Amino acid sequence: MNYTLKVAEIRKETADTVTLCFKQPGLKKIKYLAGQYLTLIFRINGRRYIRPYSFSSCPGFDAFLEITVKRVKNGIVSNHINDMVSVGDSIEVMPPMGDFIFEEESLFTDVYFWGVGSGITPLISIMKYILSTKPNIRVHLNYGNKNHETTIFKDQIQQLIAQYPVHLLVRHFHTKLFVDESHPHLIQGRIDQDKALQILDDKLDPKTCAHYICGPAGLKESVKKAIVVKYGFLANVFSEDFELIKDPKDFEDVHTQNILINFEGIEHRLEISKGKSILEAALNADIELPYSCQTGNCSTCKGKLTVGQAKMIGLSKERDDLAADEFLLCCTHPLTENVQISI
Ligand SMILES: Cc1cc2nc3c(=O)[nH]c(=O)nc-3n(C[C@H](O)[C@H](O)[C@H](O)COP(=O)(O)OP(=O)(O)OC[C@H]3O[C@@H](n4cnc5c(N)ncnc54)[C@H](O)[C@@H]3O)c2cc1C
Ligand code: FES
The missing domain is CATH 3.10.20.30 (Beta-grasp domain)
Structure with missing residues (x-):
């Protein structure tokens, strides 16, 4: 059964990205897990469009249900959301879905997040879940963008670093920036296999590490290859794709x-x-x-x-x-x- 949600707040994250914050419905609250997605249904010029958006919020951590949408060039719904949706609008949504979630039964000590651009949305949701509920896990975020201005959630990430200084380690990768040595957590260039290799720690037991990846196909391949080169096998790798990859x-x-x-x-x-x-x-x-x-x-x-x-x-x-x-x-x-x- 679908729900109708009211937009309570809209936050502009970057020039081409907004977060829609929905109030929970009065009667039947929506239950979801960090990392799942919400599917929005629109009628635009008479035609029905259905699009999934990962929660950027985390249950128990954020009061609103939040999704964060980046414009896609010529994209019908992403531009409609960025240009046309206003506070007070009601939007039909399907119940939350998705299996890109934290493995509850695991004994992970270190969870690595690898994201590029809008791929950060499910990652930040799961990160907030781990940081707020699993005090024995260290969280490593490796996040690629063009520069500071295009980095979605840069302020929220700074707040998380301030709130969890021991448990959260963040590395920003910027493709359009020259970096000086006074910013050791700002790395120039995209996340590739060599950079991933340098980040993976050979002192850790790979069986107690997990990797959550969301971004272009090249990112997933680079991280997986680096894990195999470093540890000799692939274990605990989870990924979410925003697009179908066709060969x-x-x-x-x-x-x-x-x-x-x-x-x-x-x-x-x-x-x-x-x-x-x-x-x-x-x-x-x-x-x-x-x-x-x-x-x-x-x-x-x-x-x-x-x-x-x-x-x-x-x-x-x-x-x-x-x-x-x-x-x-x-x-x-x-x-x-x-x-x-x-x-
Ligand atoms: C599980 C899941 C979770 C998602 N979560 C998010 C999220 O949190 N935030 C977010 O912004 N998007 C997310 N997406 C993508 C989103 O569902 C839409 O696909 C995206 O907004 C484009 O829709 P559109 O109607 O604007 O573009 P369309 O009109 O459907 O497509 C226009 C053109 O853009 C291309 N295109 C479609 N999607 C993308 C893309 N993601 N990147 C580059 N080109 C594309 C298409 O091939 C097409 O040529 C998610 C997708 C999935 C499957
Ligand atoms: S629409 Fe989700 S499996 Fe086809």
Whole structure:
């Protein structure tokens, strides 16, 4: 069941990023875990748009439910939020979702956060959770931006450093800045494999360290490679992707096909151009299929393949919970001409 939330406050974080602060609903409070996301639903020029945004707030630490949205060039919803949403507006949201959360059963001593740009949102939520509830864990934030002006939450991070001086170590990486030696925690350039290698501590037991990563695909690859080079194996690495990562090689056997979708008892014929997922093609044809993350994570877009063959492309995590005929339509591409899907 969806909720309607009222915008109580809007904070401008940088020139192109705002935080929306929502009041908890009066009756049924929204429960969420640090690192999860909230899915917002808008109608813009008559068309429905659904977009997930990670909580930048932390339950028990922040009073409001907060999400932080950075403009994407030509992006419909991110620009709508930055330009059009005002205090007092009501916005429809889906219940919180997502598995990018702290592993409660773990015995971690050190948790490393690796983020770039808007990737900081779920990280700061989990950081606040650990700092405020796990006094035995050291938190290391490695955060890449162009410069100070484009750094989301720079003041909030400074406040956290002042509040948790022993448990929080922050390194800022700035690509558009020359750094002098008087700022040892300000590093010039992007977070790459060499820099990650220097940060990883060989005196720590890698089994008691965790790594939470959110940013472009290159960041995840650099950090993972550095962990393997340093410790010889990958353990306790968790990541969140804001976008589906598609490898053109996976499309070699995919061709434009006509398919049949049976949605809520109504049949729709649809052309799926090579490269477009079944969900994208359906939304472009104004068929309002259910969806949220569009990255193969949430399962909201799940459909059943009743005829033909199809494949999923770009899933960042193994999905062994799906039956052989179940497909996540945000990542699904038809392989044969007779495909039929039922939702
Ligand atoms: C789990 C999850 C959590 C997310 N959390 C946040 C968050 O906390 N803050 C935040 O700002 N965004 C977040 N996003 C991204 C957000 O959901 C939207 O995808 C983003 O705001 C763009 O939507 P749009 O409607 O403006 O762009 P669209 O109109 O959908 O896209 C316009 C163009 O921009 C490209 N594009 C889409 N998304 C991105 C992107 N993230 N970076 C670069 N190019 C892109 C598209 O390929 C397209 O070409 C999250 C995404 C996921 C899956
Ligand atoms: S929309 Fe989330 S899995 Fe497809």
